[in-house]
Amino acid sequence: MQSTFKKSRLSTCIAAVVISSLSTNLYAQEEKDSVEEIVVSGIRASLTRAVDIKREAASVVDSISAEDIGKLPDTTIADSLQRVTGIQIRRSAGEGSTVNVRGLPQVSTQLNGESFLSPGSITSQQPNFSDIPAELLSGVDVLKSAEAKTLSGGVAGTINLKTRRPLDLKSGWTFAGSAEGTDGSYTDEMGSKISGFAGFNDENFGAIFTVSRSEATLANFRYGMFSDWWFRGYHEDGAQNWPGFQPSKDINGDKDTKDSLFGTIDYGVTNKNSERERTGASASFQFRPNDKLELLADVFYTKLDQYDRTNGVVADNAWGEWDWISPIQQTNRGVAVGGTAGMDFITSSKFDLYTPRVTAKAESQVEKEDSVNLNLQANYEFSDNFKGSARYIHADATHNHTGNFADAFITSGEQHGLFSVTNGVKSWVNPGGEYNPANPKGRILVHADMSGDHPTFAYPTGFGDKISKYSLVSTFSEHNYDNDATLDVLRADGVLTFAEDNSLEFGYRYSNRDISTTDYDLAAPFTRKDKDGKMVTAYAKWKDIGGGISGQAGDDTIGRPLPFSDLDKMGYIHTTGDFGPAKSSGSFYFIDPEVMDDPMAFQNSLYPGNIKVTNWNRSYKLTEDTHTAYIQANFSGDFGVPYKANFGLQAIQTLLDITNYGGAPTSTVNVDGKTVNAIMGTPGPQISSTETRRDDLDLLPRANLSFDITDTQKLRLSYTKTLTQLDGNDLGLGTSYTTNYSSALNTFVVVNAQSDGNPNMKPWRADNYDISYEWYFNDVGILSFGLYRLDIKSFIGTQNTKLYNVPDLDGVVRNNGIDFKQKANVEGGVLQGFEIGYQQAYDFLPGIFSGLGSSLNYTYSDSEGGDQDFYGKTLPMGDNSKHSVNAILWYEKNGFQGRIAYNYRSERYIGRSWNDGSPAAWWSAPTSYVDASVSYDINDNFTVYLQGTNITEEYENTYMQWTDVMVNQNVYEARYTLGLRAKF
Template structure:
């Protein structure tokens, strides 16, 4: 048996971290007591720090990573809520290539990795679906079908600041149980100076160098311009524009088992797919092991190009009016030439089965059809967002503001796939050595996460002629569109005394999510045509050293074909076009309308001798959802013996499902300036996170039983699967936070936050009887879908932040600095496996126990942390960034799938820059330096399902500022 839990490694890491923290605190405390306090200015009305008794370095212009940390510390201190910030006084100075990589250096924030880059962000170890993201205070659309934002969408060079609200306040758009991430673009008049800069970076990917016929080099170029103009009687106007071209490939090698796992009975030796154990049998003690339905080795050759533009215009016609217009646009085009080797029936005729006490399959022998599959995928994704806002100071005390915004993401993915399968005869009609369609294989995971599959040595996996049967061509065209229109109006009135300000406002938004799928499938069984195309479209295996970094691999290459050549050979065209009818049961059409309003008061005064400031208020939210879906049509065919069979037709029934809910979200924040250097914060609030739009799809897919003769229609239906659950309600939580922050000087912060979240329920599978009319007959079939459960759950956690520049060391070591952040979260939330977990009868409330354990919150990690070590001396800046995330459950977009876990990740990135002079600097970045793979498991942790290797990436370039 293997140890799949990295607990011992984490224990060592925790002890080292704890010891380091203690020593660091002592090191900071001594010089902090001796040196003069130079803290950032407090909020209005707060205690004023003591005046310095001797000159400081405040007149020195601080740049680079030190400037970013200092500015972030100052901004955090002055906030009225519990907030973490990453900002810089100069554009282009955020410490990362992408927004995602920048955010994961913020305390409590961690990212999900895709294609070697940071994408979705989780806060406080909780899933991205529990976070809200705003762009200049507005919701942003995406192309995935969930509410998480792909933070690779925009480069960090074009964003001026990132603010994460850990506690809520009433004037923030609802949606963040874990927190709200606010991205800010530059306001050129507020920036106050002219800036013209350009940066070009070359990119080297060692993994791309392994692809035959491909270059390892790419590039990215960024340019920005900021300026201000006085228009005389028309006031002042400022403009800012930034553009980027990113032509950097993302090589990837991967192995993946299928997304369906069977609970197989080890006591029954099957000649077909393994005998399955039901929930009831497993709960009664029946033995079982978990086996995937298939397994695939995948080699990918990719081309990737991205363009991004961010622009803003700020106009102040007079001191009382501030008008801002901004726009963000990005377009990404990429293609993947995929080559798969698929063991199509990994649960077929399994023998010599070894499994562990967690029901994980360790080893077995079996036999399966073997497929070589070519898949040419192209994707275009376009984002357009922006809006306009106006602030008018109507009187000395009254300010009115309004904002109108639009955000739309369009994503189209076209896949053309050709499958060739093994057969007793090769493509030349010669009997093969094995003389069977199914090839014997061994399955072994005893060596670790990398599943090792060994095929019978009589089968030469690199022989093109052995893939001769069941040619299937598929054209899969998917279009997703996510559109958000929103408007808001706000008013603020200022007072004197304890109550400083009252703010009220209202907001309306309309979001529509569309997912349209068109699938054209063509089968080919003419052996003469097979032979001609097979010989014409053969290709050498596209890369060298496939999966050489994964342990124990016996399959390192296989017979591959040119997919577009196969389409031309079989169909006479590379693209047969869309089908005559694009309706499909997995299409989605979800419209969500939200009306919200808030009232919030800000206060500032004294509690005894202690200054106190903060806010209190309530936000009320009404949400209405309409989901349109299709049910597939079936014809009932009566056989000659009187039995029946079902045949799909092109008739669809439209169904409209609705959902509506009202929520009130009270909040209070209190901040106490305990001393010149210490701030204590308390927050209590209620928060909500809505389900993803794709989770609200209304379609139903009817799976038919194998066979052609049944006594009635009900027997012919295997199961009905819900494509989504429109009745899902938002996750609601009551929250409490207590924070203590110490600011001994402008480079230093020591902060800790305790937080607690109480949830109103999780998600659970339910069986709901639905009536389907098939061939004039009403058939009642139980449909499995997810609903909110009545279970209560909670999260409690601890955040720690330590940041210090070692100015107390002698030169030149005083240029050293470091930041460490850590988050611990403990949750008892439960997500049940849709196939093998607990299931509830909503009518009777009876629970049928599942046979595998429930997962926690999607994206929940118990431990997350990051560390930055930097050195800055005159024009030289060096930085190393380490991020850690413990294992987490990751839901599939669209829900209603089996449980998937991501194993712990350890990433190290490096950055360096050198200022040649005041206008030019050399830049260097290295990502994923030690080639940390991403490993996922299903449907229990440790049962390896997939692993990805991306390799490191290196960037080197020059930036010029004028």
């Protein structure tokens, strides 16, 4: 994939690494023939610790160790994890956020071996690693095979985040800290990070305090098809229930009308700035009053405020004009397997859009997240052969999300017949907007080209160049939510030792997790005349100028003209033509998304009186109680070669209490005890409350066996049965309805329904098999090869049925049943593959080259899911890449450290369109990311460093079935960090 980048910055970063790799210390003495003691630190020391952990582990484990206090190898935890064999990550605004192990996201995350509750894991097992400052951690373990004593939670694996222990520090006080500034290749705002560490150890008592504070603004540009999942072939035999659906016609010239042109409802270019303010703090206390007792207390705090602000120019079909695409170059893909008989599926990468509507979009989505995790632990040695521990965990987490949206028309509205009505008098919603007199309907001609490195959309000369052309036509705040969760854990563990390496471990654990999520929209009151001239008051979520007060033709419409010239006087308008590396048609006017950060204040400034209206279909409560008991035997011996083994059983009883709510598709709203009409997407009142109680028992046998073939070689075998509970949303979310506005009916009609949750679904369960070979040829060197297989019992899929007697938003039933898709368990499958890892320090090389080293790994992951593509081929599991590669070249000598890291991930399957059952499969194209860093130890106390992330400015493409059929593209920036680290 081609990328554009700032050559000067890339050259600087690469040059720094090369210089560090080849430079000698000009003041160093010549090497002596005698062997001197070498003290390893930094990169090599961290790799050595990681190798030791893997070698001594009782199961299949890979690790990352901090290079120094407060210094993991990469910017984020997820970025560091992508270097581990078998790990694939997803990015948010260019930073690593979520993790797959061996192709699956069903991965649990622990903190120091126990449950960890973060704002990103309130409704899921895995957190968003953007929440967690990496400076708080000393390392991360990835457990790919579990022991019986390993807390269950990950089908594919478990990620254990580790903090430092005070009594592991040197005696006395230890202080460390860092300060850094960060610049992006597209953003103008400098980022900053400050972190501090203080630790004390007097042999019997120790304490650690860590704090981290960072601010960053990250750029993310998106081009192409704008609204995900709304893909469709728009000309098909058999009209569907869509307003304005066009009859079939001959597209490919074969003299029949059995043709379907792939397209979507909207195309555009957007820029998004993600402003992140991340704070983390931790404290750890360790006390050993005598040789028998150890007391531990840990507090782990995270806080994230994130502001995603977006502006974009989007051309759309007014959600109904399906004849708006005219292909310039087209390819006939033939007839899909299982598709409509004789229906040719046609794609085009160059086409004209005769668009009825062009909008200047503004969005502000804000995340407010915080969490506190408390651990109290006592370890006691009852006798020489019996030890025990007791542990209590308490955690609280909140995640509050708001979304605020504003759509301004650059077109007049006449192109698709959208008008406002005041006292029975009609006018176009944006009468001063753009109109094309050369087109019979006044549509704007947009030339679209999605065949190059970046999609481009060319508008007519001078289009949108005057503020008088713009008017705010629609604004709303929807799918806001308040998520809250608490976690309490009480556990006791014991180990009875019979002889060296022979012991029996056992324990009991009780946990309680409570989740509450409330989804809400904002709705404002409007008083207008209905078609009969009667004054009517109604609350509306979508404050659309063209929406009728009672949903009937002839109503006065809500909203009011809001020309940009007026909003500019309020300080709401700015201009930008910055859409990254893609060609732009110039600057456009937008509402500044920063003024939209407070949805209530913004909406009230335009339409006073907004209230929060609960969206019951997306609100729920869930309580999960688990009782876990395990027993595990550990023993060793000699069976021709020395071996170690552990066998055990974990029993888990899971008690679930799920409360789902149902809301009406048509609505009223309660205001101060009065029932008032609600229109324009306002959520309906609660009409149902269903409580589901479940009691599941799982028995999970687990076995791990390792043979020391030689002093440096190991062979491992393992079998584990694993379990991952479903995300809360999978169990708790209810049914939502998709509606489209019909200008002919002057109301929103219901076109389909979808339930994103099902309280009766079973958890993920799998049988995991591992065999691996490991050769440790020196303290940092390792060559490993592993085979794995996961037999997954069931997936989460969907089932399709029909819902009948569903009214449109004016209360009238017009459809003969609507499509209803609900999540459900479907038959499982197999995920299997192999991993190869190699790591070595080339200290046998002469002179300055002896500081070189490398780490290489490759993972092959093959899977089968439940979907089929256009040709009937079975598709893999979602989000799994078959091939992934990591390659790191590093250097460390004479105070210099340098590293270049390359990460490759092959294509991954995203899914099939739920909206129209398109026969094509949606994929994300392969990606290659390059990071680099260099540092120099000024003296024993200070280190200066430079780091570059995504220095080639890699971007991510998605495509529909064929690589030349681009769906959309996300462009992330390169980021460069200069910092100073100190330790005393």
